[in-house]
Amino acid sequence: MAYSEKVLDHYENPRNVGVLEDDDSVGTGMVGAPACGDVMKLQIKVSDAGIIEDAKFKTYGCGSAIASSSLVTEWVKGKSLDEAAEIKNTHIAEELALPPVKIHCSVLAEDAIAAAIDNYRSKKQ
Amino acid sequence: MHGGGHERGMRSGTLATHQIVGMGEAFRIAREEMATENERIRMLRDRLYNGLNDMEEVYVNGDLEHRIAGNLNISFNFVEGESLIMALRDLAVSSGSACTSASLEPSYVLRALGRNDELAHSSIRFTIGRFTSAEEIDYTIELVRAAVEKLRDLSPLWDMYKDGIDLNSIEWAAH
Numbered sequence: 348m349a350y351s352e353k354v355l356d357h358y359e360n361p362r363n364v365g366v367l368e369d370d371d372s373v374g375t376g377m378v379g380a381p382a383c384g385d386v387m388k389l390q391i392k393v394s395d396a397g398i399i400e401d402a403k404f405k406t407y408g409c410g411s412a413i414a415s416s417s418l419v420t421e422w423v424k425g426k427s428l429d430e431a432a433e434i435k436n437t438h439i440a441e442e443l444a445l446p447p448v449k450i451h452c453s454v455l456a457e458d459a460i461a462a463a464i465d466n467y468r469s470k471k472q
Numbered sequence: 473m474h475g476g477g478h479e480r481g482m483r484s485g486t487l488a489t490h491q492i493v494g495m496g497e498a499f500r501i502a503r504e505e506m507a508t509e510n511e512r513i514r515m516l517r518d519r520l521y522n523g524l525n526d527m528e529e530v531y532v533n534g535d536l537e538h539r540i541a542g543n544l545n546i547s548f549n550f551v552e553g554e555s556l557i558m559a560l561r562d563l564a565v566s567s568g569s570a571c572t573s574a575s576l577e578p579s580y581v582l583r584a585l586g587r588n589d590e591l592a593h594s595s596i597r598f599t600i601g602r603f604t605s606a607e608e609i610d611y612t613i614e615l616v617r618a619a620v621e622k623l624r625d626l627s628p629l630w631d632m633y634k635d636g637i638d639l640n641s642i643e644w645a646a647h
Contacts, residue, residue: 350558355558358555358558361626364625364626366631377628377645378645379644379645380644380645381589381590381593381629381639381644382578382589382590382593382644383589384552384553384554384578384589384593385552386628386629386644387628388628405626405627405628405631406626406627406628407550407551407552407626407627407628407629407630408552408555409552409554409555409558410554410555410558412552412555413555413626458645462645
């Protein structure tokens, strides 16, 4: 399996692994399924001004899935919710040089962002 | 010459004589060495198994007794197979995870053995042979233990298990 350097880097040194306390400033998105071999949990901590101050992830999945979710936690930090929602799986796949068979990992990471934002917004209602 | 005059008339017939002789020699060696070799391999396999079976949530796939001496197929629950293989880059192992065959389905063989999808995705197959040493087994045990621990720290499913949540009760948002 030809993993790119960046995927290996995220695998050896994953960024922002962990759990955020589940309060009103935190949005949690869990996507995927054990039956598919991919589950990503992404959490974002959002400031009152609507900026993502912190992000954490946990992932059950292959190296590309771990790398995709790790990368996403780096990318969403400092962004507004709208800006974070603009992150596309194609950007993730390109950054990590994912082969075609692993593109679905980047799609799942994009879904995780959407789910986390959705969850945060639902708490604000 | 009797026959079709093959091999430029050297001898008739298309039997691969050298391969037949080689096969016979291989069978002779097997008859003499297989029993002791099998025992040696079985001991190494059991050594590997004993180095791993005190970990939590570890399942052997298939019957431990009725299996060839050199095979160990184990599932480490809550850790996905391919990510474990990445940590075991120095070793030639394989996973039941179907990601490697460009399909998202888990191994139908492990499913037929009664494993659910998740355990099927979490399996690793180790095979031991004529040239495997005890040092390699010990090295493998250390590597696997460290990798499983690291990947469980990364795993949301491990967290849920530790919190006592039944994974079968969750409605997964798969796509």
